[in-house]
Amino acid sequence: MSYREPLEETRLLESFANTIDVERGADLLESVEGMRAWLAAQGLPAHVTPHDLARARTLRQGLRARLLADGEQPDRRSMAAAHAVLDGLALRSDDPLAAIARAWLATTAGGEWPRLKRCPDRRCGWVFWDGSRDGTRTRCSRPPAASPGASPGPSGSAVLTVLRGRP
Numbered sequence: 001m002s003y004r005e006p007l008e009e010t011r012l013l014e015s016f017a018n019t020i021d022v023e024r025g026a027d028l029l030e031s032v033e034g035m036r037a038w039l040a041a042q043g044l045p046a047h048v049t050p051h052d053l054a055r056a057r058t059l060r061q062g063l064r065a066r067l068l069a070d071g072e073q074p075d076r077r078s079m080a081a082a083h084a085v086l087d088g089l090a091l092r093s094d095d096p097l098a099a100i101a102r103a104w105l106a107t108t109a110g111g112e113w114p115r116l117k118r119c120p121d122r123r124c125g126w127v128f129w130d131g132s133r134d135g136t137r138t139r140c141s142r143p144p145a146a147s148p149g150a151s152p153g154p155s156g157s158a159v160l161t162v163l164r165g166r167p
C-alpha cells in the first residue's frame with residue numbers, strides 16, 4: 001500500500017505510457033490489433049483505424065517526453081505534437097483516444113504529474129507512479145526481464161534486498 005494512490009485517470013495514462021516496453025522490446029502500438037487489445041483491456045471502445053494508431057503514437061511520444069528523467073531536456077516538438085492531437089480530440093466520446101485526453105486533463109487538474117515518472121535507466125524507461133511519502137522515488141521497482149529460456153527471475157523486492165546487502 002503506497003502512501004498516496006493516483007487518480008484512476010492517472011493510472012490509465014501510466015498504462016498508456018507503458019504500451020511500449022523498452023526493456024522487453026515490445027510495443028502494443030505497433031499495430032491496430034495491439035492498440036485494440038490495450039483499449040479492450042482498459043474497458044474502452046476499441047474501434048481503431050490506422051489514423052487512430054498514428055495519433056496514439058504521437059500522444060504517447062509526447063506523454064513520455066513530458067515525464068522527463070532527471071537531467072533530460074524536454075522534447076518540445078514531441079510535446080507540441082501531442083498537444084495538437086489533444087486539442088483535436090475535443091473530448092469526443094466516440095473517439096478511442098477521448099479517454100486518454102480526459103485522463104490527461106484530469107492528471108493536470110489533479111496536480112498528479114510530479115508523481116508520474118519515467119525510469120531514468122535508458123534500457124528500462126518504465127513509467128511508474130511514485131506513491132512514496134515524500135515523492136522522491138526516482139527509479140521503478142520493476143523486476144529485470146528474464147532472458148529467453150531462463151527460469152523466472154527474482155521479484156523486484158528480492159533484487160532490491162540483494163542489492164542493499166552488498167557492501
Ligand SMILES: [Zn+2]
Binds near residue numbers: 125
Ligand atoms: Zn526501471
